[in-house]
Every structure is written in structure tokens, then in C-alpha cells.
Amino acid sequence: xxxxxxxxxxxxxxxxxxxxxxxxxxxxxxxxxxxxxxxxxxxxxxxxxxxxxxxxxxxxxxxxxxxxxxxxxxxxxxxxxxxxxxxxxxxxxxxxxxxxxxxxxxxxxxxxxxxxxxxxxxxxxxxxxxxxxxxxxxxxxxxxxxxxxxxxxxxxxxxxxxxxxxxxxxxxxxxxxxxxxxxxxxxxxxxxxxxxxxxxxxxxxxxx
Numbered sequence: 001x002x003x004x005x006x007x008x009x010x011x012x013x014x015x016x017x018x019x020x021x022x023x024x025x026x027x028x029x030x031x032x033x034x035x036x037x038x039x040x041x042x043x044x045x046x047x048x049x050x051x052x053x054x055x056x057x058x059x060x061x062x063x064x065x066x067x068x069x070x071x072x073x074x075x076x077x078x079x080x081x082x083x084x085x086x087x088x089x090x091x092x093x094x095x096x097x098x099x100x101x102x103x104x105x106x107x108x109x110x111x112x113x114x115x116x117x118x119x120x121x122x123x124x125x126x127x128x129x130x131x132x133x134x135x136x137x138x139x140x141x142x143x144x145x146x147x148x149x150x151x152x153x154x155x156x157x158x159x160x161x162x163x164x165x166x167x168x169x170x171x172x173x174x175x176x177x178x179x180x181x182x183x184x185x186x187x188x189x190x191x192x193x194x195x196x197x198x199x200x201x202x203x204x205x206x207x208x
Contacts, residue, residue, distance in 0.1 A: 001033070001034050002026075006035060008117075010121060011043075013125065014180060017075070017193045020082035024196045025196050025197075025199035037108075039104065039167050040176065041101070041168065047096065050096065052091070072086070087128065095132045100120055102160040103151060116141060119140050119143055119144050123136065123140050184206055185206050
């Protein structure tokens with residue numbers, strides 16, 4: 001078993017792709033992964049109601065509509081090859097993810113953080129759901145077997161907020177500025193979606 005710590009955000013498409021590539025590499029080597037997720041906010045200043053994705057990309061990166069469309073098509077094609085559906089529309093919005101990370105922090109204590117993380121990826125990218133909305137988050141939590149009433153209480157009280165901030169700061173202090181960032185067996189750090197071939201080589205270094 002190889003431990004992989006993954007710093008990511010639930011609205012990061014390359015985090016989905018990187019994870020799926022990693023899993024494909026592990027399956028090819030018949031290696032079991034011990035995955036641990038860690039919080040990172042791509043847009044900590046994002047308003048609760050979110051922002052149209054095209055507008056967001058234009059404001060943050062200067063991305064033109066043509067470049068945005070090309071990037072969406074590329075992500076969709078890569079995702080399809082990895083068994084994940086990115087369903088972009090004209091109304092696709094970027095969400096604030098601080099609440100999602102609070103819910104994940106709580107789910108970690110229930111042993112369900114991994115399941116919830118994958119479900120949130122799907123909720124956001126495949127079903128276009130607002131992962132800042134408490135009703136949405138409660139529903140996704142229930143879908144993976146978590147107590148929806150307790151999930152709602154955790155979100156409404158924000159009792160996990162301080163812990164999430166502290167966990168984020170651990171990685172910020174290690175100069176992590178982009179995601180996905182993966183640490184293999186607490187020794188080797190790689191950033192960005194590396195591709196199946198590269199992940200295969202990385203895992204092979206620690207195999208056996």
C-alpha cells in the first residue's frame with residue numbers, strides 16, 4: 001500500500017483528472033492506494049452565490065470565450081477517457097468551497113471523507129450543483145451514507161471552520177500554491193495532473 005496525500009479543491013478539474021490518472025496507474029501496477037485528502041481553496045474570495053465560470057476565467061486569467069470553449073472541450077475529452085463526465089454549459093458557475101471543505105473535515109472523522117470528496121466532484125462537474133449551498137451539501141452527504149441532520153448542523157454552526165483553516169495553512173506554509181499537489185509516502189511531492197505514465201513511474205519507485 002502506498003500513501004498519497006492529495007491537496008485539492010472540489011472545483012478543480014485537474015484534481016479530478018489527476019486522481020483518476022493516479023488510480024489508473026495504481027490499477028495497472030496492482031498497487032493499493034491509501035489516499036488522504038487535504039483542503040485548498042482555489043478562490044477563497046468567491047461570493048457565496050458563485051460566479052459564471054466564463055466570467056470568472058476572464059476576470060482571473062484573461063481567458064477569451066474561444067480559449068474557454070477549447071479548454072472545456074479538452075477537459076471533457078480527457079475526463080471521458082478516464083470515466084468521468086465534465087458537463088459544461090453556458091450557465092456553469094464557479095462555487096465558493098469553504099463549506100464543502102468543512103463538511104469534508106467532518107466526514108473524515110466518520111471515515112467517509114474519500115467517498116464524499118468523489119461525490120462532490122461529481123455533484124459539481126457532472127450535475128452542475130452549487131457546492132456552497134447547505135441543502136446541496138447535506139444531500140450529497142446523505143447520498144454517501146452520512147447523517148444529513150448532523151451534516152447540516154456542522155455546516156450551520158461552522159464548527160469545523162477553524163480546523164479547515166489550520167489544515168489549509170499547513171500546505172500554504174509549504175508553498176503549495178496550485179493543485180492537485182500529491183505527496184507520495186510522505187516523501188515526494190509532485191504538482192499538477194501528471195498523466196498515467198508518469199504516475200506509474202512514481203508509484204513504481206515506492207512499490208515493494
